[in-house]
Amino acid sequence: MKLSSLSFSDQERIPERYAFCKIDLQSHVVLADNFNPQFSWDDVPAGTRSFVLICHDPDVPSKPDDVNQEGRIVPADLPRVDFFHWLLVDLPDDLREIDEGAFSNGITPRGKGGPLAPMNARQGVNDYTAWFAADRDMSGDYFGYDGPCPPWNDALMHHYVFTLYALDIEELPVQGNFKGADVLSAMQGHVLAQASVTGIYTLNPELAPTRIGASASS
Secondary structure, eight states: OEEEOSSSOTTEEOOGGGOSEEEETTTEEEEOOOBOOOEEEEOOOTTOOEEEEEEEEEEEESOOTTTTOTTOOBOTTSOEEEEEEEEEEEEETTOOEEOTTSSOBSOOTTOBOOSEEGGGEEEOBOTHHHHTTTOTTTOSOOBSOOOOOOOTTBSSOEEEEEEEEEESSSSOSOOSSOOHHHHHHHHTTOEEEEEEEEEEEOOOTTOOOSBTTSOTTO
């Protein structure tokens, strides 16, 4: 199976249009357009009955001590954890493309609704749900896609991995406000094929590489 995007190329920088936040030299960051990227795929295996699309960032700091703190840097060698940005399940087996903005075309304070989604699919809650839990203005259940917003003082470029899974079941056995771990567990034994596209993004103005593998000090 092959997955591609017109929104950004594999291993290249994700445009601000698809991010939750973008760089602002006065306030560090401001909110961005938060459109979901476009994707298309082919070479689907026989027996496919549905698709799942997941976006996760494996580069989130494991400790929040230095995150977005003036005069401090999140060190690149700090252990990292996963942060799920999109959990889209039950996509129909005859679908071959997701249009830009079909599932997200802006930021909704307190989160977009769910789990019901376009194309008779369902969406889980992304990890902004936990991130904003203590914020009185932003707390809520964040269903669907919300794009990149890594720490503005992170010394590490973040990777955003969009993975499409072809499943042999029509409906994934998850319910309610399901999360990333729930989806990964429910898919076990049902994946016929998978394909990924990875983009990079940073809010640190000192990081300017456009390709994965470029030096963080360039």
